[in-house]
Amino acid sequence: MLEGTEVRTGIDFFEFRKENPEIAEKIIFTGMIDEYFGYQLGALEYRSVRFETEVLDCENYQGNAVVNYTEREVPYTRIIEHKHFEFGKQEKTVISREYSSEWSVGMEPYYPVNDEKNNALFEEYKKLAEKEENVIFGGRLGDYKYYDMDKVVAAALDRLEEFN
Numbered sequence: 001m002l003e004g005t006e007v008r009t010g011i012d013f014f015e016f017r018k019e020n021p022e023i024a025e026k027i028i029f030t031g032m033i034d035e036y037f038g039y040q041l042g043a044l045e046y047r048s049v050r051f052e053t054e055v056l057d058c059e060n061y062q063g064n065a066v067v068n069y070t071e072r073e074v075p076y077t078r079i080i081e082h083k084h085f086e087f088g089k090q091e092k093t094v095i096s097r098e099y100s101s102e103w104s105v106g107m108e109p110y111y112p113v114n115d116e117k118n119n120a121l122f123e124e125y126k127k128l129a130e131k132e133e134n135v136i137f138g139g140r141l142g143d144y145k146y147y148d149m150d151k152v153v154a155a156a157l158d159r160l161e162e163f164n
């Protein structure tokens with residue numbers, strides 16, 4: 001996909017664009033759509049996740065890489081036991097507990113809150129996006145939508161068709 005394209009990582013799009021406003025004929029923007037428009041209509045809301053990672057003195061904690069915990073009494077929503085992704089045989093094991101947490105502007109945006117209020121605000125940002133002629137907005141932050149990996153790849157291919 002990126003063949004023949006110069007790739008730079010660790011660069012903030014907004015900072016880069018300030019210094020290089022004319023660099024691209026067409027932009028594919030996968031960041032937060034409200035941030036792109038300077039939050040001029042207000043900020044879209046997200047849920048965040050706090051990770052608590054622990055090394056345990058046992059070979060196997062939960063027998064699987066990913067287990068969801070849905071009981072009301074359990075404060076975390078999921079435990080990742082990393083070694084099971086790679087069939088690790090180490091004596092110890094590393095687990096990460098995931099706690100759903102509040103989000104505020106400046107934090108990592110994990111899950112969009114697709115309720116009526118936020119979806120309506122997104123629709124307003126989408127109208128602004130449609131007027132940006134040389135920018136294609138996409139991905140989970142550009143579309144303000146929870147996508148699994150397969151869905152986001154499908155959406156990217158569909159978007160490409162629209163612009164071809």
Ligand SMILES: Cc1cc2nc3c(=O)[nH]c(=O)nc-3n(C[C@H](O)[C@H](O)[C@H](O)COP(=O)(O)OP(=O)(O)OC[C@H]3O[C@@H](n4cnc5c(N)ncnc54)[C@H](O)[C@@H]3O)c2cc1C
Pocket residue numbers: 011012013014030031032049109110111138139140141147148149150152
């Ligand atoms: C906590 C969590 C768990 C998940 N678990 C699963 C799972 O188990 N299975 C599954 O199929 N999917 C899972 N997903 C979904 C999966 O991660 C997404 O579908 C996928 O990453 C979306 O790809 P994307 O390109 O839209 O967004 P991203 O992967 O977020 O890529 C967007 C890119 O844009 C960059 N960017 C944003 N703003 C700027 C800026 N201002 N300047 C420069 N770069 C910027 C970001 O750094 C990032 O690299 C999970 C998502 C989350 C949040």
